[in-house]
Amino acid sequence: MAFVLAGSLRFHVQRLPAPTGAGADAPDRPVVVFLHGLVVDNLSSFYCPLAVPVARSGHEVVLYDLRGHGRTERPATGYDSRTAVRDLFALLRALDLGQRPVHLVGNSYGGTLALHAALARPDLVTGLTLLEPPLGGAWVENMVDTLSAAALSLEDSPVPAELLTLRLRKAANLTAIADSLLNRTSLIDDIAASRTFAPADYARLHCPVLVVCGEHSELVPGARELVRHAPHGALRILPDLGHDVLKESSGVLRESVLAHLDTAAVVAARPRAGVLVP
Numbered sequence: 001m002a003f004v005l006a007g008s009l010r011f012h013v014q015r016l017p018a019p020t021g022a023g024a025d026a027p028d029r030p031v032v033v034f035l036h037g038l039v040v041d042n043l044s045s046f047y048c049p050l051a052v053p054v055a056r057s058g059h060e061v062v063l064y065d066l067r068g069h070g071r072t073e074r075p076a077t078g079y080d081s082r083t084a085v086r087d088l089f090a091l092l093r094a095l096d097l098g099q100r101p102v103h104l105v106g107n108s109y110g111g112t113l114a115l116h117a118a119l120a121r122p123d124l125v126t127g128l129t130l131l132e133p134p135l136g137g138a139w140v141e142n143m144v145d146t147l148s149a150a151a152l153s154l155e156d157s158p159v160p161a162e163l164l165t166l167r168l169r170k171a172a173n174l175t176a177i178a179d180s181l182l183n184r185t186s187l188i189d190d191i192a193a194s195r196t197f198a199p200a201d202y203a204r205l206h207c208p209v210l211v212v213c214g215e216h217s218e219l220v221p222g223a224r225e226l227v228r229h230a231p232h233g234a235l236r237i238l239p240d241l242g243h244d245v246l247k248e249s250s251g252v253l254r255e256s257v258l259a260h261l262d263t264a265a266v267v268a269a270r271p272r273a274g275v276l277v278p
Helices: 044-056 083-096 109-120 139-155 159-165 171-185 187-192 201-204 220-229 250-268
Strands: 002-006 010-017 031-035 061-064 102-107 125-131 209-214 231-238
Touching: 002 083, 002 201, 010 044, 010 083, 031 044, 031 083, 031 109, 044 061, 044 083, 044 159, 044 250, 061 083, 061 109, 083 109, 102 250, 109 125, 125 250, 139 171, 171 187, 201 220, 209 220, 209 250, 231 250
Parallel strands: 031 061, 031 102, 102 125, 125 209, 209 231
Antiparallel strands: 002 010, 010 061
């Protein structure tokens, strides 16, 4: 476990090096950075299902808790996608990775942030793996409604204290973090102001993109639109699943992600212009 100061914020970071002889000596091999989902999610959701296998396959891995989540500091503001992208690249610079190509793996809202980052810095982001990313315009309204209802249920709730009484420390901690994020920060307002994506945005994605969705997920139409317009987009639909592919399909998902990383690494190794960091 490590804490890294990036900008004015202290981030909780886990960094997994590639094993010696498995690509660790390839400075141009993309670093794989994992971006988790909202509120009750954190870097631990990726650790066993994907992060460790990806590191063992020869990639350096970075996991971190997003602003306000997990053990990262929780300021009152700054939960919009633009700030999240700035956080990401500030963190990479703080880790001395600012000149390395990166492959972003994002789950749920983390996939949305990964896409924003790729559009903002195509010179740095050389591949995307998006797991159940909310992309269409309706997701903003649905997400705000869901978060607002959760905020009301948690406000002045005795649940965290009751969970501690029952010695359910992890559940109590997650509930307390959710309450703090939803009721004491600008997160809901920032999500409500989110910009959604258009086909023209997807057409600007010139890196390899893999989108993975569950068969019963309401996000499949948005994923289909992305791969229809992205020059190098691919969609994998996992049967009998909804918005739970990371938790419920670790074996199939792991193989899909590793194969895509290999393909994207080959593309990233082709000659390209020098990388610039603002």
